[in-house]
Amino acid sequence: MNFSLGFALTAMVESLKGVPVTLFLIVATFGLALPISFSMALARVYKIFPLDPLIRLYVSFVRGTPMLAHLFFFYNLLPMVIRKAMFGLGLNGNLVYDLNPVWLALFVLLLNYLTFMSENFRAAILSIQKDQFEGAYAFGFTKAQAYRRIIIPQAMSTALPALSNSAIGILKSTSVVFVIGVRDVTANAKQVAATSYRYLEAYVDILIIYLVICFLITRIFQLAESRIRRR
């Protein structure tokens, strides 16, 4: 047995420096995905023509391919495209190489979780009985009002457990973004481990960090759920 507690502490301090990046990725991905994925779910529920088949294709693509491949693919493709486009507009495209990889990671996480969250919302909207709409229209509500006052509050309480799963999924997915050079929790831990060849301690440390963040996310969603249910 050789597990050095002292090194585990050093590695913990180093790894904790990555927590803001990890939290930023979770919050930004989830926050941006909420409105977009809800609109995507509406487009699919109402079968709006060009959008519905396109979103279906997109969902099948993201479900069937690894996020790791998306990360590498866009990490190599996007800067190239943006650079060309910026030169085309007469701007200095080389600025693109100063871009923090965090933004690319955010883009790929969003690309992935939009599909999962839109499926969460779609299931939730479909779970609402038709007579809820009919009842709202009978009271003279417009479609928008019916959604705002009747459908969304009910759909939210069905969607929340699934959304909480997606949020935990985002947390777990952030652990691979180190491959494109984002300095998150995992990246910091790996670096500290590599300098001293003590991998076990560093990985146990980040395990603890991820468990704590995961616990917090679960708690937040439990609170949100109990608040929505009370209304």
Next chain:
Amino acid sequence: MVEFIEYVIQVVPKFMKYLPLTLEMALAAFLCGALIGLFLLWLEIGPGRRGGPARLFAVGYGIALRSVPSIILLFLIFYGPQSLFPKLGWGRLPKPVFAVITFSLIYSAYFAQVFRGAYGSIDKGQLEAALSMGLTHAQGILRIVGPQAFIVALPNLGSMMVLIVSETSLAYLIGVRDLMGEVTTLNARSYNVKTVELYFVVTMIYWGANAVIERFFGFAERKLRQGRGNAP
């Protein structure tokens, strides 16, 4: 554009050699995960008493394994025993084995959830009827409830297999030469100028494989549902 297509056609065969390894790892993880998942379900709803150690273990295992990122567990399983017990020779095992162990452990927690949901969706009356016909409890579960629950679980099992195939791509991070590992090799060999093409090809191969898997599960579900009008 023509150059792009020519290169893509040229490298596809190189990747196809590594597709079997990816699929084998995924299938092994799927089967082991399903077995461990069944065992977890048995711990959770089996003969153990409520609040007993078996149930606590099953519930705790589920929570812990579902909140750990796959690569962290992969690294822990790869490096952990090696550094704690260096004499065991753990590091000499073939590398895909570590990936299979990791994904079996992680997905067994999800399998337990899927099986529990499927088991719960079968009406209690089915087991009661089986018992009243003189079947033992085990027979009732195996012959009456099990087959019905399996059909309910099939769609979820299909998406689980798709997820596992995508997840095995992480195995290259411990040095497995699967599809993803091959991209890195070819990328280095072509001096990083064909990166976009290579990742495009590998993404399409994963997508194709997973489309076939989805079709297969859809087909299996339709076949098994035939003549069972009462199944939901």
